[in-house]
Amino acid sequence: MGIKGLTGLISDEAPGAIQDHEIKSYFGRKVAIDASMSLYQFLIAVRQSDGQQLMSDSGETTSHLIGFFYRTLRMIDYGIKPMYVFDGKPPDLKAKVLAGRFGRREEAREEEEEEKDVATNERADQLARRQVKVTKTHNQEARDLLKLMGIPCITAPSEAEAQCAELVKAGKVYAVGSEDMDTLTFGTPVLLKHLTFSEAKRMPVAEVNLEKALKGMEMEMDQFIDLCILLGCDYMDPIKGMGPKTALKLIREHKTIEGVLEHIKDSGKKMVVPEVWPYEEAREIFRKPDVTAGAEMDIKWEAPDVEGLVQFMCTDRGFNEDRIRKGADKLQKALAQKQQGRLDSFFTIKSPQPKRKQEEKEDKKKPSKKTKKK
Numbered sequence: 001m002g003i004k005g006l007t008g009l010i011s012d013e014a015p016g017a018i019q020d021h022e023i024k025s026y027f028g029r030k031v032a033i034d035a036s037m038s039l040y041q042f043l044i045a046v047r048q049s050d051g052q053q054l055m056s057d058s059g060e061t062t063s064h065l066i067g068f069f070y071r072t073l074r075m076i077d078y079g080i081k082p083m084y085v086f087d088g089k090p091p092d093l094k095a096k097v098l099a100g101r102f103g104r105r106e107e108a109r110e111e112e113e114e115e116k117d118v119a120t121n122e123r124a125d126q127l128a129r130r131q132v133k134v135t136k137t138h139n140q141e142a143r144d145l146l147k148l149m150g151i152p153c154i155t156a157p158s159e160a161e162a163q164c165a166e167l168v169k170a171g172k173v174y175a176v177g178s179e180d181m182d183t184l185t186f187g188t189p190v191l192l193k194h195l196t197f198s199e200a201k202r203m204p205v206a207e208v209n210l211e212k213a214l215k216g217m218e219m220e221m222d223q224f225i226d227l228c229i230l231l232g233c234d235y236m237d238p239i240k241g242m243g244p245k246t247a248l249k250l251i252r253e254h255k256t257i258e259g260v261l262e263h264i265k266d267s268g269k270k271m272v273v274p275e276v277w278p279y280e281e282a283r284e285i286f287r288k289p290d291v292t293a294g295a296e297m298d299i300k301w302e303a304p305d306v307e308g309l310v311q312f313m314c315t316d317r318g319f320n321e322d323r324i325r326k327g328a329d330k331l332q333k334a335l336a337q338k339q340q341g342r343l344d345s346f347f348t349i350k351s352p353q354p355k356r357k358q359e360e361k362e363d364k365k366k367p368s369k370k371t372k373k374k
Contacts, residue, residue, distance in 0.1 A: 014216020170294020
């Protein structure tokens with residue numbers, strides 16, 4: 001779900017914090033990708049011409065597998081080194097949200113049954129996509145595929161976004177690739193949106209810089225976390241009657257959620273705080289997420305298991321062998337090729353010396369004038 005309205009707020013208040021770049025500009029970069037978000041994205045977006053998910057001959061869904069295979073190859077083609085992080089056990093606070101999502105899927109299933117004889121193709125497709133659920137099988141198959149491709153993947157103790165952010169902060173990767181803005185709330189310095197979109201969408205990569213966002217919004221990290229909770233996140237519903245602009249204004253004025261709640265209570269404004277609203281728990285999850293320390297992690301890219309890939313994708317799931325082998329060949333070449341380093345890794349920018357010291361150095365280099373004898 002992410003943080004409601006956060007992208008718009010950053011765009012308005014700190015426009016310099018979001019920059020569009022061509023994917024090729026990330027040549028040589030290592031990126032941690034939220035695998036769980038990608039899984040859901042592929043299951044929804046990768047479809048046959050009739051709108052149905054890709055299926056194997058045995059009737060198993062394969063949209064997620066071909067999505068991971070080709071989108072990963074696309075990044076490899078541009079010199080990016082992707083690695084994936086899967087969700088672990090969700091925080092207890094998220095259980096209620098997940099239950100709500102299950103309810104919405106059931107609702108969509110009932111609507112599809114009721115409208116099956118009268119729904120337009122567009123409406124039927126919409127209802128089908130609302131019923132998509134990522135299963136344990138989908139997760140395991142994606143992990144198996146990535147291992148065969150030689151792409152590193154890990155399972156987070158809890159939230160994938162939090163673990164991705166930790167890897168960036170530890171210097172293991174350059175950025176997080178995700179569509180969820182709550183990756184910023186977990187403290188990633190750099191977020192890349194649209195990185196795993198298909199070539200057909202022709203969308204540039206949107207790079208979001210957290211430091212610039214905080215500066216433009218005139219707040220510290222703790223205030224930013226409180227703002228994100230007010231906007232509505234995976235753990236909390238938003239306060240009814242409070243839009244993004246109002247939430248930002250109130251946090252700037254009252255500094256904390258406690259201050260905002262006191263203001264709402266005293267002012268009599270028409271804002272409704274949910275009866276159960278455990279913001280302190282949500283705040284603690286964002287401030288101190290359950291992650292494995294990035295410094296302890298050793299991330300390696302390895303040679304693909306070509307024959308294993310062919311068995312997994314072609315023999316077992318019916319994909320075209322020639323295409324899978326061509327993809328595996330690209331992976332092998334990318335690993336074998338010694339990539340040219342980024343220019344910014346060859347140079348260090350030195351601060352200009354103060355003028356006085358610079359002049360003193362120049363004076364020392366000049367020949368001294370000797371006094372002539374009379």
